[in-house]
Amino acid sequence: MLRFTVTLALWPALLVGSGVASRSPELASAEKKFDHIESNGSARRPNPSPTVLSEQEINAYLASDNIQMPAGVQAPTLEGADGVVTGKTKVDFDKVREGTHSSNPLLSMFSGVHDVVVIAHAHGEGGRGYVHVDSVSLDGIEVPRFVLQMFVEKFIQPRNPQIGLDSQFALPDRIDKATVGSHQITIVQR
Secondary structure (H helix, E strand, O other): OHHHHHHHHOHHHHOOOOOOOOOOHHHHHHHHHHHHHHHHHHOOOOOOOOEEEEHHHHHHHHHOOOOOOOOOEEEEEEEEEOOEEEEEEEEEHHHHOOOOOOOOHHHHHOOOEEEEEEEEEEEEEOOEEEEEEEEEEEOOEEOOHHHHHHHHHHHHOOOOOOOOOEEEEEOOOOEEEEEEEOOEEEEEEO
């Protein structure tokens, strides 16, 4: 559950594939930390000592086969900086939109394969996760917010109603606080 929620929390940086990477020390470290967070969350009194996941650990985890993301996403990476997450990936929008059609010409930009960059503010507080998408660009061109909102409503929310440009969700495993810092995220459980 935690791994899904971490992915959900980082979704705006991913938009919408499963990558495969060879086993690395960063992946092993990330898996160990996620296991600790899950077991600590099950404890009667969780240890409130922070767990820090580095950007390298998170990216190794995203590149592994531990995360099953929707079809169409290739090689997502994340960068963290003081409350802001920047995600970069290549997205095949035809796979994302598969089975759903729109005659709206404004949504035609969401077809084919594009390099996508998403910038979002993200944090967790009081057991809740908060994500606000600041901007999305396709091949270096920023998508107008109202067009992005139409895309999310038409193609993302029918399958994932909890995801939007402004998302709130319960954090699992008694995570009380999650703070995005410079190239890391710090998690505190209570």
